[in-house]
Amino acid sequence: MCVTAAGNDAAVTNAPDGFTYRLRKNGDVEMLHHGRPAGVLRGATAARFLVDVENEDPQELMARLTGNYRHGNERTAKNHPRNRGR
Template structure:
């Protein structure tokens, strides 16, 4: 699986906006934003942002389609 790419973040006051290819993916507030900024120092920023936005779960679409909750 290729490494995540295309993520960036912007700090606005006490919130952090995470963008994926220039489009807002999520916004973190308060303690979650502070935790994110602290974890940037020790972890891979691209992978961390992918995990927080849920964009790291590629490859499970077929399994999700067969899940009983997704049966129409």
């Protein structure tokens, strides 16, 4: 079973996208980002994910769980004096 989470927040430009997940026969949840494996959830974590995905934005939830999540401070950090020469 492959589920694509399509949100109605198309106007938000920094929203994560491209995440899908598959429920395996053994109960594990495999998360994919643009078709490539991004993480696997097992046991209680997988069960909690399946409940949370119904209540939250699935794209943001999967981005947080895989570590592929922007915090909104990238532009500010780039302009910080410590990072200007990089």
